[in-house]
Amino acid sequence: MTGVVTLTRGQLTLPEIGGQAEALAAAWEQLKNQEDWVHSYFGDTEYEEVVFIGSGSSYYQAQVMATTFKSWLGRSAVALPSSDIFLFRDQSVARGRKVLLVGVSRSGESSEVILALESVKALSNWTICGISCYKTSRLALMAPCLISPLGKEQSTVMTKSFSSMTYMMQAAIALAAGGHYAEQMEAVLKLHGDIVNRGKSFAESLVEDNEFIKYIYLGMGAYYGLSQEVGLKLKEMSYVWTESYGTLEFRHGPKSVVEPGTLVCLLVSEQARAYELKVAEEMKAYGAFVLLVATSKGKDTAFADAVFEIGGETLSDEARAVLHLPLLQYFGFFTAMKRGVDPDHPRNLTQVVTI
Template structure:
C-alpha cells in the first residue's frame, strides 16, 4: 500500500462531506429545535475526546456568541469522573456528545453517567447512525464524515461545520447565510491548500512547530497541532496567541515554525505577536481570511477568503491547508500517515 493512500483523499473529500452534512441537517431540523435551539437548558455542555474535544471547544465558542447562551466544552472523562467540578449542580443541562465513531468509551461512559439524572438531557453528533452514541442519544449524523484512516480530517471538518450550521439555524438568517457562503468557498480552498502545503514541506525543515489561535481558533490550533504529531511524529505545541508571549515564546529560535490562525476580531493584536516571533528568527506562516500590507512580513500566507464572514463561520476553512501540511511533512519523513504508531481509530478503555 502507498503511504497516505487513505488519508489523502479524505482530506481532499471534505468539501463533499460539508455539503452532505448541510443537506442532512435540513432533514434533521427537529433535532435543532429539540436540543440546540431549545432555550429551556441553562447550559449546553459539549464533550469529546482528543480531536472531538477540540471540536467541542469550537462548537461551544460558536454557541455562546451566536445564541448568547451559556455553553462549555470538556473532555468526556471530566463528566463521568469529575462532573460536579466541571458543571455546577442544580442546573438544567444539555449534554452533547461528540464522537466520529460514536464508540469512544469515554463519551459513552459520560452519557451513561448522567442518564438517571433528572436535570440532564443527552444528544450527540457522529458519523455513524448505528453507533453506541446514536443508540444512547438522538444524534446529528455527518453522512460523508466516515473515514478509513486513523487520523480525523474530513470527519472533523464536517462534524464541526454541521454543528455550527445547527447553531446557525437556531440563531437566524444571518448565520445561515454565512454557513451557505462557507460551502461555496470550501472546495476552492481545499484545491489550493495541497500545493501550498507541499511547497512549505518541500523547501523547509523545522525542529520546532507552534500553532497559535484565539477564540474559536484556539480549538483549531490544538487540532492542527495534533494532526502534525499524529501523522509525522513531530513534537509541536499550541497556545492562545497572546498567551504565547507569557513565557513559552522563549523556545522560539531559527528553525521554529510559528503558524498563526489569524482572526479578524483580534487581527491587529495577533499580527503583532507574529511579527515578534519573526524577529526572534521563526518562520511565520499565517492562515487568514485575506492578505494585506499588515501580513507582508510573514514568510508564507494562505488566504481562505470570506473576510466578511464571522470568524466562527470561517473556522473549517482554516483546516485543509494545515491538515495537508501534517500529511506532507509525514511523507517527507518517510512516515505513513494512514497508520500512526500507537494509535487506533477508536479509543476504548
C-alpha cells in the same frame, strides 16, 4: 516529492482530506432533514448550560462548537473532555442546573463519551444528545444524534470527519440562531472546495522548501481549539513535537522556545487581527518562520514568510473556522511523507479509543 503520494503510504488519508468539501455539503443537506433535532435541543432555551464533550480531536471540535454556541446564541456553553463528566462532574458543572450534554464522537464508540452520557442519563436535570458519523453506533443508539453522512474515514487520523462534524454542528447552531448565520454557513460551502485545492499545492511546497525543528500553532476564540487540532494532526501523522497556545498567551513565557528553524503558524481572526499580527511579527524577529492563515494579505502581513488566504472577510470568525483546516491537514500529511512515515496508520493509535 510529488510522486511519493502514489506509494501505499498515505493512500487513505490523502483522498479523505481532498474529499472534505463534499463531506461538508452532505452534512448541510443532512441537517435539513434533522431540523427537528435543532429545534428540540438548541431551540430549547430552558437549558441553563450546554456542555459539549469529546476526547482528543473531538474535544477540540467541542471547543469550537461551544464558542460558536455562545457567540451566536448568547447562551451559556462550555467544552469539556468527556472524562470530566463521569469522573469529575461536580467540579466541572454546577449541581442542580438544567444541562444539555452533547457528545461528540466520529465513531460513536469512544468509551469516554459513552461513559459520560451513561453517567447522567438517569438524572432528571440532564438531557443527552450528540453528533457522529455512524447512525448505528452506540452513541447514536443511546442518544438522538446529528449524523455527518460522508464523514466516515478509513484512516486513523481525523480529517474530513473533523471538518464535516464541526461544520454540521455550527450549521445547527446557525439554524437555531436565525438571521444571517445560515447564509454564512452556505457561503462557507462555496469557498471550501477552492481552499482544498489550493491548500494541497501550498502545503506540499511549504514542506519541500523548508526544514523545521519546532512547530508552534497559535489561535484565539474559535481558533484556539483549531490550533490544538492542527498541532495534533501534525504530531499524529509525522511524529514531530508540536505545541499550541492562545496567541497572546504565547508571549507570556512559552515564546522562549522560539529560535531559527521554528515554524510559528497563526490562525488569524479578524476580530483580533491587529493584536495577533503583532505577536507574529515579534516571533519573526526572534528568527521564526511565520505562516499566517488569514482572510487576506495586506500591508500588515508583509513581514510574514508565507500567507495562505482563505477569503470570507464578510463572514464571522466562527463561520470561517473550518476553512483553516485543509491547508494544515495537508501540511501534516506532506510532512509525514517527507519523513518516511505512514500517515494512514500512526503508531500507538487506533480509530476508537476504549478504556
